[in-house]
Amino acid sequence: MATQKPIAKTNAGSIVQATIHQIKLPDLKDVLAKGIDDFMAHPTHLIFLIAIYPILTFVFAFTAANESMLPLVFPLLAGFTLLGPLVASGMYEISRRRERGEPVSRWHVFAVLKTPAILSLATLGVASLAIYLVWLGAALSLYTLIFGDAVPATVGEFARQVLTTGEGWILIVAGSAVGLVFAVAALSISAVSFPLLLDRDVGAAVAVFISVRVVVENPITMAFWGAIVVASLLVACLPVFTGLAVALPVLGHATWHLYRKAVEF
Template identity: 35%
Template structure:
């Protein structure tokens, strides 16, 4: 039987009473995990930083800097998948298990059932779809602007500003949907032997029963990642692992047997 603050979502129970204090507690626990196991955090953070720097360099090298904005905006979509190893570090630290590179990196394969790989495919498709949508919005608003796509001055025009507004709104909705699908599902796939559809349903249930708090968590993630990306993505070396570990602890608070 579930209590007042819980809801049964087979095969687990999700909390219905998350509060802002749970977010601060998760962040504090995430910071402790990072400080206790900094090499793992820096390793996964460096992958994200390296990917961001490569995307930025490639876009400028290909004389298409106007792609930098949608690419940078969509880049956080892959953060939950990069954080899978961080979830495993937190899981092992919580359970008192040894934290070896082989065990942590092995978490990326899931529990031998390809469920995390399936989620990885969803991540890749979502990012690709966002880039296609961003290109379409760019074409609709700026095809007749007369300014070459290699110039950032295009964003100062009326059409450019309108494109940024519409593109930001569409991108925000896509990011929110993707967040709802992955925020609890990926930690769950690391923690339990369930299929990815069950994990997604559980993630959506946590959002549905705790909308204000989970929207606040989404806002915290978005603001922290955005600020961390400003200094050449280098802030992500710290921000990504802390948020990744914190998400694990929020999952543990939200999803129980």
């Protein structure tokens, strides 16, 4: 079943018509299987390891040197779920090429930099980064509201403060609720907008409009998809973050196939 074609104008003034298909839970299993298949055919884990570890090293070194950053450790790391669609843009390009039977290698992850839609992708990337930064600000404000300006001197003291006090559990519950709001916003605007722009340069605004329509038309399925993404990234972080080198590419490839199932031009 498909919804009536939503109509919007691109930056050039042309009319875009896209059919939003109903996607079911079994479709998520299918897109994940295709994502794994794409990754196995063209593994990019070494590229992601080269990119991920310097970033994580910087985050931890900066946090260790600045005790005032301790309350932001979780929001900083959780930012992978908000920035993931942007980071995985190269995976969409590999899946797109493979689907079309075009020559493809792991190094085509960088071909996204040459796409005609690079400005639209950059615009969406800035929007995702803005959501991330606002979330960090909200997290810090919430911590200050509950605990005041005093900042724990060590990681152990911070853990005790959060896990063994009533105020700490208020922070956990309230912080999770605030994080959920930002996660839903990020999911809505980026569910399929990044791969859509690689497929068709309709402009950032139209891509976001269609992405939101996909989420609105498939709320339960997309909620499950969001949960799968968060759970996968959480598990991937456990073995010293090395799992991210597999989880991020697989989820990126799967997102391309999710877009192809959900949107038809």
